[in-house]
Amino acid sequence: MNRLALEQLFKLQEVDTRLHELRTKLASLVETSGQKAVAGDVRALLQSQKVMNSKMETLVSRRDELDEHSRALMAKVKNIRAKEMSGAISHRDFASTEAEISHLEAQRAELDDAEFEVFSQIELLESQTQDLEQSLSQKNTQLSELKQMNSGVANGLNAEIASLEDRRSELLGLIDVDLEKIYEEIHARVGSMTIARVENGNCQGCRLKLSSVEIEGVKRTLAHEFSRPPTCEQCGRILFI
Template sequence: MKAESAAQARLLDLQGLDTELQRLGHKARTLPEAAEAAELKKRLDRLESELIAAQTRVGDAERRQRKAEADVDQVRARADRNTKRMESGQITSAKDLQSLQSEIASLGRRQAELEEAVLEAMEHTEEAAAELARLKAEREEVLSGHTAAVARRDTAAAEIQWDRERVTRDRERVVQEIPEGLLAFYEKLRDQYDGVAVAPLRYGRCEGCKLALSTVELNEVRAAAEDEVVRCENCRRIMVRTAESGLAAKAEQ
């Protein structure tokens, strides 16, 4: 392939812009702010689920406590009625009086048991409520962190997008200065070699594969016409000759 040396030199500019676009694309995909926001979103989702479960536990504990308190009230009310009947003097039968006293004693024991159950239920309710309060506080903290991380992520992404648009505009200008056939060849090589199609020959070394050319290879490049597109024998990328290639220095020896 033939192309003016100026057009070949512009390939280096184009490669630099494409490499920068690749770098910006990778940076956009691997933003630490995005990873932080994603991790906080996962924590937030987990906390939402834990909050629902905690709210359910509080509701269940409160219902058990109300049930225990209602049972105590019912037993206490019955014991009060029996005590008033006994104290009213209306019961004259010794047998009935003994039976009533026995029931009052039994109700007293039952009331003590139920009051113990109420205390236990209250403890469970307090524990469940404390856990719910803790989860709510943690959720607020994580939500605040997530909001801030999203803002940082969006700011960083916007800056990258601005850079990409700037580089893309520069690329469009450079593309206009490169012959169509050379540009198509460049794009084909980019697809084959991980986005790097062209590299300068600097001090006898291909900057594409970082390998030094042999004396025979250097002589072949030196003998090539100025408008000939030369390629590295090692990595097969286009090698652009520059003032730093070292070819002139070799020619003088």
């Protein structure tokens, strides 16, 4: 191991940092672009549409039921009137027949009121359904556009990731296996900036102030071949001057 090997490590670190950025961006692309939120809106609208459709089926069924009942009452009244006109109903029964007709017509009036209320509900629901379908169409269009856009972005990110992975393999071929192992161990522990420069006497990884003796020790180590690179006593990162 020597100073040149650490310079290669810096390049490897740059590649790893960029790879981490790209993979993080790729993993969060659906959420950060708004696609996840829009997809949630679409699901909510579809659920509302399902509820509305179910309610509409119930109202239409109720409307048809009321209409059928109303027609049946009308038929009864018509039948009684026909009997009256034909003389089939005696004068003695005429009063009770008229009372029956009045009762049937009162029932029919109640049915008409109920049917009108159902028609009003259907009309309102149709308007709400139309608004919902318009919103759903807009959201689906937006979702489709976001998916298309994200697909292009993802392709670009994956292409750059693939290129960097190739570059990483090239760099690893130039780095001593033992040094690579040390790098990976430290990287797994600290997560970022595995190798840190010493600037103005400070470790740039943890900002620890190194003594002049420690700095000279790092310089001496880097000036020759070494079996293990110099590291920061506080954060454990590889030091480079």
